[in-house]
Each structure stands twice: as structure tokens, then as C-alpha cells.
Amino acid sequence: MEEKELRAVVVATLKTIAPEVEDAELRPDRPLRNQVDLDSMDWLNFLIGLHEKLKVDIPEADYARLVTLGDVLDYLKAKLK
Amino acid sequence: MIEFKLPSLGADMDEGKLLEWKVRPGDTVKKGQVVAIVDTSKAAVDVESWSEGTVFELLIEPGETIPVGTVMATLLEAGESAETAKRTKHEVPVAKPAAPTPAPAAAAHPAPAVTGRRRISPAARKHAEELGVDIESVAGTGPEGSVTLADVEQAAAKKVSPARTATAPDKTPDKAAEMRKAIAAAMSRSKREIPHYYLSEPVPMRRATQWLAQANEGRPITSRLLMAVLQLKAVALALKKFPEMNGFFRDGAFQPSVAAHIGVAISLRQGGLIAPAIHDVGGKTLEQLMLDLTDLVKRARAGSLRSSEMSDPTITVTNLGEQGVAAVYGVIYPPQVALVGFGRVNDQPQVENGALTVMPMVTASLAADHRVSDGHRGALFLAELRDLLQQPENL
Numbered sequence: 001m002e003e004k005e006l007r008a009v010v011v012a013t014l015k016t017i018a019p020e021v022e023d024a025e026l027r028p029d030r031p032l033r034n035q036v037d038l039d040s041m042d043w044l045n046f047l048i049g050l051h052e053k054l055k056v057d058i059p060e061a062d063y064a065r066l067v068t069l070g071d072v073l074d075y076l077k078a079k080l081k
Numbered sequence: 082m083i084e085f086k087l088p089s090l091g092a093d094m095d096e097g098k099l100l101e102w103k104v105r106p107g108d109t110v111k112k113g114q115v116v117a118i119v120d121t122s123k124a125a126v127d128v129e130s131w132s133e134g135t136v137f138e139l140l141i142e143p144g145e146t147i148p149v150g151t152v153m154a155t156l157l158e159a160g161e162s163a164e165t166a167k168r169t170k171h172e173v174p175v176a177k178p179a180a181p182t183p184a185p186a187a188a189a190h191p192a193p194a195v196t197g198r199r200r201i202s203p204a205a206r207k208h209a210e211e212l213g214v215d216i217e218s219v220a221g222t223g224p225e226g227s228v229t230l231a232d233v234e235q236a237a238a239k240k241v242s243p244a245r246t247a248t249a250p251d252k253t254p255d256k257a258a259e260m261r262k263a264i265a266a267a268m269s270r271s272k273r274e275i276p277h278y279y280l281s282e283p284v285p286m287r288r289a290t291q292w293l294a295q296a297n298e299g300r301p302i303t304s305r306l307l308m309a310v311l312q313l314k315a316v317a318l319a320l321k322k323f324p325e326m327n328g329f330f331r332d333g334a335f336q337p338s339v340a341a342h343i344g345v346a347i348s349l350r351q352g353g354l355i356a357p358a359i360h361d362v363g364g365k366t367l368e369q370l371m372l373d374l375t376d377l378v379k380r381a382r383a384g385s386l387r388s389s390e391m392s393d394p395t396i397t398v399t400n401l402g403e404q405g406v407a408a409v410y411g412v413i414y415p416p417q418v419a420l421v422g423f424g425r426v427n428d429q430p431q432v433e434n435g436a437l438t439v440m441p442m443v444t445a446s447l448a449a450d451h452r453v454s455d456g457h458r459g460a461l462f463l464a465e466l467r468d469l470l471q472q473p474e475n476l
Binding site: 018039041 | 298307374375400403404
């Protein structure tokens with residue numbers, strides 16, 4: 001999957017949780033949960049959405065690595081290889 | 082004859098707008114069955130019946146805004162029939178004239194339609210006539226394919242000229258402003274009437290976080306637990322020993338509740354908050370609580386809650402730690418008598434067995450009603466809550 005395509009999937013999933021998100025305003029290098037108001041239920045639903053769309057397993061132990069949008073994209077890219 | 086009145090769905094509700102009837106004259110109604118959808122300032126609420134019977138008359142038309150306590154419908158009790166039931170004149174509070182010409186009561190229509198026919202509510206049919214829409218051509222999106230007011234309006238919007246639609250009443254009043262007003266009213270009442278006292282207790286969370294990590298390790302992502310459900314269950318169990326924190330203060334007296342129906346404060350993305358109940362938290366497993374919480378948050382955000390969820394909370398739990406605060410000192414939601422708050426769970430320097438260590442901690446707080454309990458009992462309640470969170474395997 002192309003990076004651009006992957007980003008589109010991730011942002012679309014994010015928008016199902018936080019419809020107010022503006023794609024252009026998302027900084028890939030800032031903590032996602034600071035940019036978008038996500039509580040732990042939202043975060044879990046976001047990851048469930050990614051799991052269902054991309055068929056990747058995301059163990060809870062990996063949550064700590066998923067801070068920025070860039071982290072999430074890198075993590076998913078590695079998982080999808 | 083049973084009178085079905087618009088219930089109060091919280092201290093901040095004094096009127097509601099009937100959106101849709103889910104029953105029609107002649108239908109039998111069970112306890113807990115959803116009979117109507119009513120729009121409040123916070124959500125479109127599925128209003129449930131508290132008694133069993135057969136629908137006799139629907140007295141309010143969809144679109145009407147009515148005060149809490151208004152008789153909306155009458156039900157026949159078992160053994161009663163339309164002939165034997167003498168309808169008494171109801172003391173109906175004067176409703177705001179939401180519709181310029183009150184539509185005739187649905188009961189004026191003849192016997193319920195034969196099953197198998199298309200389900201079209203009387204209000205939808207009437208509205209279709211007003212808008213010049215052929216009701217038979219309207220696709221129904223309601224339950225069992227029923228044609229709702231919204232379906233009629235959508236069909237009308239497609240065919241009616243812009244000049245005509247411009248005369249339609251504004252269907253999107255400022256919900257955010259309405260909700261702010263409702264919260265302001267409830268919270269002002271709380272601060273005016275309830276003598277709050279506040280306590281807080283630092284709670285070690287090492288065992289709970291370790292237990293949770295281990296429990297989630299073997300679970301697929303779709304059935305993982307959140308710390309919030311451990312906290313909710315611990316609150317419910319602590320309440321068993323401290324019933325004076327759980328119930329309602331009404332008419333000058335405290336009415337304790339046996340079950341802990343915990344109102345969960347849920348912030349809404351468009352602003353404002355809502356705190357619907359998860360029923361009988363103490364009697365549920367953590368897995369069940371997680372399912373209930375997920376479902377409740379989803380429906381609260383979608384604006385689709387049940388009346389019992391709105392009116393039943395016997396205590397509220399708020400978890401503002403999600404937003405990063407260390408502790409929260411809440412305002413009690415009347416007629417409840419207590420609110421438990423959790424701050425964020427984070428690593429703190431702690432002394433353990435005489436040595437300095439790093440420990441995940443959370444500050445649990447209690448705002449309670451001094452008319453019902455004293456600080457001493459409140460302190461013991463928080464200590465019990467702290468101890469329960471040290472034994473996550475027993476939650």
C-alpha cells in the first residue's frame with residue numbers, strides 16, 4: 001500500500017471517531033492525542049478501526065510506540081510488509 | 082387507565098419535543114419497551130414505558146413541544162377495555178404552541194391499521210398532505226420500513242420549490258446553546274441546594290495497571306478492557322458498604338438505591354456533556370461493563386439514549402484524567418448525592434517499605450452531599466475504593 005493511500009485510510013478512520021478533524025491541519029510529528037481530543041475509548045476505537053480495515057494486529061504493548069501520526073504510519077507500514 | 086407522562090430525563094430537562102411514536106393505539110406495551118422518541122436539549126431519547134398495558138390514545142402529535150409531566154398517551158390496564166375505560170379530564174400543563182394548529186389526536190383515527198400494511202404514522206400522513214407529497218411514493222426508513230416525518234420531509238425537499246421549503250420551521254435550533262443552558266440550570270441548582278464537601282485520596286495503581294496489561298495481552302483488540310471499567314466496578318463495590326453515597330435526595334429526604342446505576346460523564350465532540358447510566362454496575366463482569374460502556378459512549382455521541390439511562394443514575398463517575406488533569410472536584414448532579422472523580426494515572430515518586438520508588442498513581446476524589454453523609458464516611462468510602470483497586474483480580 002502506498003504511503004499516501006495508507007495515510008488516507010488512517011485519517012478516514014480517525015474521522016469516524018473525530019469528524020471535526022481536518023486532514024491538512026494534522027501534523028505528522030506531533031502527538032496525535034494532543035492534536036485531536038481523543039480519550040482512551042476513542043483511541044481504542046481508532047485502533048480497532050485500523051485493525052478491521054487493514055487486518056493488522058496491534059498488541060496493547062505497542063500502544064506506547066504510537067504517539068504521532070508519523071509513528072502510526074511507520075508502524076502500519078512495517079506491519080503490512 | 083394508565084397515564085403515560087413525559088418523564089423528567091434529568092435535572093436539566095423541563096420540556097421535550099415528541100419526534101416520533103413507536104406505538105399506535107391497540108398495541109400492547111411491555112415494561113421497558115420504547116414507546117416514543119423525545120428530543121431533549123441533550124439527545125433524542127428513546128422513552129420507555131414503566132408499566133404494561135394496551136395503548137388506548139396518543140394525545141400528543143410528533144412535532145409538539147411539551148413540559149415534563151404532560152400526559153402523552155393513555156394505556157388500558159389488563160382487563161380494561163376501551164368501553165369500560167372512562168377517560169377523565171387530565172390536568173395537562175399548557176404546552177408551548179410548537180405547531181400553530183394542534184393536529185387532531187391520533188386516536189381520532191379509526192382502529193389500528195391491519196398488520197402487513199405499510200406503516201405510516203398519522204403525523205407523517207398529515208404532514209405529507211400538507212406538503213403535497215404522495216405518501217405512497219415515500220420510502221420508509223423507520224422501524225419495519227415505517228414512513229416517518231423525516232422521510233416525508235426528505236421527499237418534500239426533493240420535490241418542493243425553494244420558496245416552499247423556506248417556510249418550513251427551522252429544524253436545527255442551536256443545540257449547543259440549548260445544552261449549555263440545560264447544564265447551567267442543573268449545575269446552578271446543585272450549587273444552590275447541595276452543601277458539597279470534597280475529599281481526595283491518592284490511589285496506587287501498579288497492581289491494577291499490571292493486571293490490566295496482562296488481561297489484555299491475551300485478548301483480541303476488539304475485546305480489550307479499559308482502566309475505566311475497573312474504576313467503575315470498584316466504585317460500585319465500594320457503594321455496597323456506603324449506601325449513603327448512592328441514591329437520590331428528594332422532597333427533603335434521602336432515598337438510597339440498592340443497585341448502583343452509575344452515570345458515566347461523557348463529553349460530546351460538539352461540546353457539552355451527558356452522564357447516562359450503566360445499570361447495576363456491581364452485578365456485572367468487567368467484560369460486560371466494557372461492552373456496556375462502549376455501547377453507551379457510542380450512543381451518547383450519536384445522540385441516541387434510553388430514558389432509563391437518563392433518569393436512573395444514582396451516582397456519577399467522571400474521568401477527567403483523560404484530559405490530563407491530576408484530580409477533579411465535581412459538581413453533584415441532582416438529585417444524586419455524590420460524584421466520584423478520577424484524575425490521570427501517571428508515575429509518581431512514592432515511599433514503599435521505607436524506600437523511594439516510582440509508582441503509577443491516580444487521585445480519586447469524592448464530592449458528596451453533606452445533608453446525607455459526613456466527611457468521615459466519605460473518607461472511609463475513598464479508602465475502601467483505594468483498597469478495592471489493589472485487588473483488581475476480585476473486581
